[in-house]
Amino acid sequence: MLLIFTHKITNRLTYTAKQLFEKILGMEITFTTKVEDFIKHSGPKMTYSKQPLQNEFFIRSNDLLFEQGINDLDIKVMDWEGVPCFFSAGDKSTLPFDIFSASFFLLSRYEEYLPHVKDSVGRFPVKESIAYQNKFLELPVVDLWAFKLLDALKQRFPDLEHKEKSYRFSSIINVTTSHAFAMRGLARTLGGFFLDLGNFKFRSILDRFSVLLGLKKDPFDNFYELIDxxxxxxxxxxxxxxxxxxxxxxxxxxxxxxxxxxxxxSVADYSEVSLSTSFLSSTDKTVLKEEKKQLGNLINRPISYSRLRYNRVNVPATYRNLVETEFTDDFSMGYTHEVGFRAGTCTPFHFYDINMEVRQPLRVHPFAVHDYALVNYRDKEEIFEKMDKMYRMVKQVKGDFIVVFSNELLGGKQHLDWMELYQSFLKRYYV
Known part of the structure; x- marks a missing residue:
């Protein structure tokens, strides 16, 4: 067990330290504010404060974890042995930056509380993020920092014990439009026909009638193929x-x-099925609760997992709604059109509500890749060159490599064979 001395134990510090040590590194920790307890402790220990007590393992603290609410922060990104970091800690600190404050900033989505202009569907824009602006969006920096911290601690305490976790790969199929043409009803079918006609989409008209006449399968209906x-x-x-x-x-x-x-x-007989929430329900708890209830009644099992329409996470309101409607896990933490780690990590973490200064019970599972982030790549080779780097990084820190694909893109006509690409993803990255 690692003992951490600090001048004040706060919810922010406890939340961040437990994520780094317990969730990422598999190490037990405890805190103390008593100097005498720290001095007489014979096991591994470190200080997190403004000044060291003696010549111990010391990380100089920024003020962030001892504040409340949101404040303007002056962030300057620097390099730590090839890994970007911020919140410089000075020469006396064993680490050159405050790993706890930097991790909290990313995990809590602190920057998303700050004033910003949302995109066309009400999302935090990727270009506003510190990770995108400083070119480390594709790095799970929080996990990389944690393992570098572990290495530094082991140099001081060679017998330091921790439990190894394992790399995990997860695939999500997001279904917001199950069929392109089938099951649409007369009014929507006619509306789609005239819309295609007005836009001179004659191939779409042909496909529509071929599906409706039973001459071909609906292009989005690839569920049993995916199950196989x-x-x-x-x-x-x-x-x-x-x-x-x-x-x-x-x-x-x-x-x-x-x-x-x-x-x-039928799909629920073979795989985990949960709720992809509607656009309206992200701001209306009553609608969200009803969607959750109706889907749960249909498959005859409780719905605990959510994915938000357009990955439209607005902190803290969106996650508060999920907590209040009794979701336990969310899989929307990422950017639709950019690969990378929105919260700087590839390890699931609990949502920290800064306005309430409390860790909420909702577990957030960050995804690394959304299929729509790949549509502008020229070919499979270019995609895999990018993905291989991210895969190696996630595997290095024994994190979760989560990918999101939609049945629409997998069934659509693009310059790539997306179904073949998807199979290659599974084969290439599942171990």
Whole structure:
């Protein structure tokens, strides 16, 4: 067990230290504010404060973990043996920066509380993030920092014990539109036909009638093919179905359509099924609760996992709503159109509500790759060159490599064979 001396034990410090030591490094820790207890402790120990007590392992603290609320911060990114970091700690500190404050800044999504202009669907823009601006979005820096901290501690305490965790790969299939043409009803089918006609999309018109006449399969209906693919690999796979009323942003099949309901129940026989929330429900708890209830009733099991429409996480309100509607885990922490680690980590973490200064029970699972972030790549080789680097990094820190694909892109006509690419992802990265 590692003893940490600090001048004040706060919720922020406890939250961050437990994430770094217990969740990432598998190490037990305890805190003390009593100098005499620290001095007489014979095991591994360190100080986190403004000044060292003696010649111990010391990290000079920034003020961030001892403040409350949101303040303007002066952040200057520097290099620590090839890894970007910030919140410089000075010469006396064993580490050159305050690893706890920097980790808290990223994990809590502190920057998303600061004033910013949201994008067209109300999201925090990736270009506003410190990671994007300083070119470390593709690095799980919090995990890298933690393991470098472990190495430094082991130099001082060679007998320091910790439990090794294992690399994990997870695949998410996001289903916000289960079918392109089938199960649409007369009004929506006619509306789609005239829209295609007005835009001179004659190929789409042909595909629509071919599906409706039973001459070909709906291009988005690839669920059983995906299930067969998943059976080949011992990985965790999850299907997130939207189960909501039709709206400008939510255009899935009617929740009352028997074939759609049967599809969801069939998929649930083979894989984890949970809720891809509607656009409206991200700001309306009543709607969110109803969607959760209806999907749970359909598959006859509780719904605990969520994915938000457009990955539209607005802290803290969105996560508070998920907590209040009794979701336990969310898989929306990432950017739709950029690969990388939005919260700087590839390890699940609990949501910390800065306004309430408390760790909430919701577990956040950061994804590394969303398929729509890959559409502008020229070819598979370019994609795998990028993905291989991220995979090696996640595996190095024994993190979770989570990828999100949609049945739409997997069934669409693009310059790449997305289904083949998806299979290659599983084969390449599941171990």
């Amino acid at each position: 693919i998943h059976k080949k690999f011992p990985i965790k796979t999850m299907f997130f179905f939207q189960f909501a009323k039709h709206s400008a942003h939510d255009k899935n099949v009617s929740t009352n359509h028997n074939k759609f309901r049967y599809l969801i129940k």
